[in-house]
Amino acid sequence: MNSADLKETRRALFELQRKVGGLNPDAEQYKLEQDEVQRRLTELKRGLSDAQSKQVAHNASDAATDSQNESPATDPRDTASELTATEMALETSRTEFIATTLDNVLLQEPLDAGWAGTAETQVGTAIDNMGHTTNSELYGVQCQSTLCRIEAGHDNETAEMDFTLELGKLDAFRDAHAFIRRIENADGSIDTITYISRAGYALPDLAANQ
Numbered sequence: 344m345n346s347a348d349l350k351e352t353r354r355a356l357f358e359l360q361r362k363v364g365g366l367n368p369d370a371e372q373y374k375l376e377q378d379e380v381q382r383r384l385t386e387l388k389r390g391l392s393d394a395q396s397k398q399v400a401h402n403a404s405d406a407a408t409d410s411q412n413e414s415p416a417t418d419p420r421d422t423a424s425e426l427t428a429t430e431m432a433l434e435t436s437r438t439e440f441i442a443t444t445l446d447n448v449l450l451q452e453p454l455d456a457g458w459a460g461t462a463e464t465q466v467g468t469a470i471d472n473m474g475h476t477t478n479s480e481l482y483g484v485q486c487q488s489t490l491c492r493i494e495a496g497h498d499n500e501t502a503e504m505d506f507t508l509e510l511g512k513l514d515a516f517r518d519a520h521a522f523i524r525r526i527e528n529a530d531g532s533i534d535t536i537t538y539i540s541r542a543g544y545a546l547p548d549l550a551a552n553q
């Protein structure tokens with residue numbers, strides 16, 4: 344698959360994600376999942392502490408003293424690795440829930456055609472003005488009355504940072520609040536979905552939409 348095909352595939356994927364994001368988030372199911380992950384995190388942290396204590400005691404003990412009767416100490420690195428993976432899963436779940444909730448808010452928000460049109464034009468113009476100095480591509484932008492959803496692809500982290508900084512310079516989003524969902528691809532490129540509030544507004548209260 345060449346570069347153009349890859350970008351078109353990503354664009355189609357983002358459009359599908361936008362449509363799926365319109366589903367109401369199941370807050371009750373999310374809470375159950377979070378509680379289960381938190382329980383597992385607590386177990387892992389306790390296990391890591393125990394494993395570290397056993398390792399220290401094992402290293403400090405005299406090898407000749409009941410060494411044959413001792414159970415081998417658990418390697419703390421194994422528990423730490425599982426703990427890290429569980430924490431990453433928790434963060435991924437949290438990010439997906441916030442993004443889905445914001446998608447739902449955007450779909451329900453009334454349209455301020457004047458502001459939305461201006462904001463969308465400013466985003467497109469900003470990317471055009473960056474010209475060949477940027478390695479970012481705008482996949483799509485949707486604005487309503489106080490919130491915009493901006494989808495973009497970036498060749499690397501530098502391009503992603505430049506793109507984000509450029510958004511912050513626009514009049515439509517001056518002193519705005521934003522939430523960014525990042526997707527790191529195998530080729531080193533990065534796709535982002537940026538939810539950004541209108542100037543003078545904050546992002547919606549997520550708790551109120553659960």
